[in-house]
Amino acid sequence: MLIGDFVPKPMSECNGEEILRELCGHLRFDLDTVESANCIPCRMPYITSMFMPRLRTDRPLPIPRSSKNLAFISQFVEIADDVVFTVEYSVRAAQMAVYEFLSIDRQIPPISRHDKSLQVEFKALVKAFR
Numbered sequence: 350m351l352i353g354d355f356v357p358k359p360m361s362e363c364n365g366e367e368i369l370r371e372l373c374g375h376l377r378f379d380l381d382t383v384e385s386a387n388c389i390p391c392r393m394p395y396i397t398s399m400f401m402p403r404l405r406t407d408r409p410l411p412i413p414r415s416s417k418n419l420a421f422i423s424q425f426v427e428i429a430d431d432v433v434f435t436v437e438y439s440v441r442a443a444q445m446a447v448y449e450f451l452s453i454d455r456q457i458p459p460i461s462r463h464d465k466s467l468q469v470e471f472k473a474l475v476k477a478f479r
């Protein structure tokens with residue numbers, strides 16, 4: 350589709366200036382007010398890997414059953430009800446491993462169930478019909 354003399358092209362072919370322009374459009378920022386910015390295109394081909402469909406048994410628990418000295422951390426462990434692609438997820442996995450093996454008596458911060466929050470659900474509903 351052509352809009353004026355603007356020819357859309359794939360993101361992978363855009364330079365930094367074009368990506369910044371696109372971003373400003375999404376955020377409704379006026380590009381003309383940007384005095385200077387460094388925007389260096391960077392491809393992250395595996396960025397969605399943690400969102401791939403999976404079974405609960407596909408990824409190890411932070412401390413696999415019957416493990417005495419081996420634990421896993423990162424986004425690719427299974428923590429029920431937690432949300433991947435967050436720093437919180439990795440921190441929680443590390444806390445689970447370290448607190449257990451070093452017998453540290455500290456509480457792991459509870460998972461915020463935003464998916465069960467009426468306020469969040471209501472906002473999502475409003476957004477969906479915008």
Ligand SMILES: Cc1cc2nc3c(=O)[nH]c(=O)nc-3n(C[C@H](O)[C@H](O)[C@H](O)COP(=O)(O)OP(=O)(O)OC[C@H]3O[C@@H](n4cnc5c(N)ncnc54)[C@H](O)[C@@H]3O)c2cc1C
Nearest residue numbers: 393396422423424425433434435436437438439440442443
């Ligand atoms: C663009 C982007 C935006 C994000 N925004 C947010 C956000 O707003 N809020 C949020 O909560 N999360 C966000 N995240 C997700 C968050 O950054 C990650 O989930 C989190 O950093 C993962 O932490 P980690 O310690 O598990 O892994 P990483 O931070 O990836 O750390 C892994 C480390 O291991 C090193 N490493 C890898 N292989 C080896 C090797 N063989 N030998 C030695 N070292 C190795 C790497 O260099 C890296 O330093 C974002 C991620 C991206 C990419």
